[in-house]
Amino acid sequence: MIRFVDVHKSYRVDGKDVPALEPFNLEIADGEVFGIIGHSGAGKSTLIRLINLLERPSGGRIFIGDTDMAALPDPALRAARQRIGMIFQHFNLLSSQTVSENIAFPMRIAGEKDAQAIRARVDELLQRVGLTAHANKYPSQLSGGQKQRVGIARALANRPSLLLCDEATSALDPQTTASVLDLLAEINRELKLTIVLITHEMDVVRRVCDRVAVLDAGRIVEQGTVADVFLHPTHATTQRFVREALPEEAAGENVPYQNVSGRIMRLSFRGEATWSPTLGRVTRETGIDFNILAGRIDRIKDMPYGQLTLAMQGANVDAALQALRAAGIEVEELAR
Numbered sequence: 001m002i003r004f005v006d007v008h009k010s011y012r013v014d015g016k017d018v019p020a021l022e023p024f025n026l027e028i029a030d031g032e033v034f035g036i037i038g039h040s041g042a043g044k045s046t047l048i049r050l051i052n053l054l055e056r057p058s059g060g061r062i063f064i065g066d067t068d069m070a071a072l073p074d075p076a077l078r079a080a081r082q083r084i085g086m087i088f089q090h091f092n093l094l095s096s097q098t099v100s101e102n103i104a105f106p107m108r109i110a111g112e113k114d115a116q117a118i119r120a121r122v123d124e125l126l127q128r129v130g131l132t133a134h135a136n137k138y139p140s141q142l143s144g145g146q147k148q149r150v151g152i153a154r155a156l157a158n159r160p161s162l163l164l165c166d167e168a169t170s171a172l173d174p175q176t177t178a179s180v181l182d183l184l185a186e187i188n189r190e191l192k193l194t195i196v197l198i199t200h201e202m203d204v205v206r207r208v209c210d211r212v213a214v215l216d217a218g219r220i221v222e223q224g225t226v227a228d229v230f231l232h233p234t235h236a237t238t239q240r241f242v243r244e245a246l247p248e249e250a251a252g253e254n255v256p257y258q259n260v261s262g263r264i265m266r267l268s269f270r271g272e273a274t275w276s277p278t279l280g281r282v283t284r285e286t287g288i289d290f291n292i293l294a295g296r297i298d299r300i301k302d303m304p305y306g307q308l309t310l311a312m313q314g315a316n317v318d319a320a321l322q323a324l325r326a327a328g329i330e331v332e333e334l335a336r
């Protein structure tokens, strides 16, 4: 578990302390993929760099397990950092070293001298990230997605229990982003590695994260499971992020409700509920009518979800809503 307790951070600029992160508390559980989303300047990089003490907090304490990171003397901090992998937006590979040498680098730094052990580990990692055929190439001969795979293999070299991802897919096209996120999800699942990632894209959060915190101007304004935050964002910043990730017509935002008769409801189905014919059953049983105004079915990580905006008509709409809620469907009234 990573635990921030009353942590805050200011930078000294022109002799003045300028706050980058207001005091906050945050817990990240072992084995989860935790996303931190925010606009430019919100404090995301500062927050993630506090975890491995690339930035020191101005106050408060940061625990990884029982270890108070800021209290560690230098050699112990170096050792603790070797158990934390990190990947970067611009990959930060050594351009004069091959793929294999880049991956071996952190093992050498950590004092591994057994060339055979290093080679075996590099081969294993190349296989995991799908780059065996590129072992002897230089970074300049690789695509962006391949460079990030080298970054991931290098970050895993010393068998970390925690992986920090600093805008790891921001420089990649959508298809490459998807494949790198799939790789991160696989690593999380198979190696039981905790992953903390920062991003400015809700779609990245939706694809891989279990929980998310939303940062706005140095404050955590919302946090929770991705499904809760994504389906019911409460803060204006979160609502904007979610809107950016949804086509507007799917969110039902632009439907001219005044031209539609009936009560306008948004239904959210999660997990199992997505596959059950509940809406059909309830409308049959209550004799109501409905008109579909907008809708989508998608996934939040491994969980399917659906959202439908409906105009409902008939004497028994309230009974229908009650039956839908009883079947585990979330119902919000948008207009009547």
Ligand SMILES: Nc1ncnc2c1ncn2[C@@H]1O[C@H](COP(=O)(O)OP(=O)(O)OP(=O)(O)O)[C@@H](O)[C@H]1O
Pocket (backbone or CB within 6 Å): 011, 012, 013, 019, 020, 038, 039, 040, 041, 042, 043, 044, 045, 046, 047, 200
């Ligand atoms: N070394 C520094 N010295 C002074 N101010 C800094 C320093 N690093 C960051 N800041 C300031 O702290 C605030 C938060 O910056 P941070 O880089 O953490 O935000 P971010 O959300 O990661 O932004 P981006 O997405 O643009 O990287 C900004 O106002 C920034 O200007």
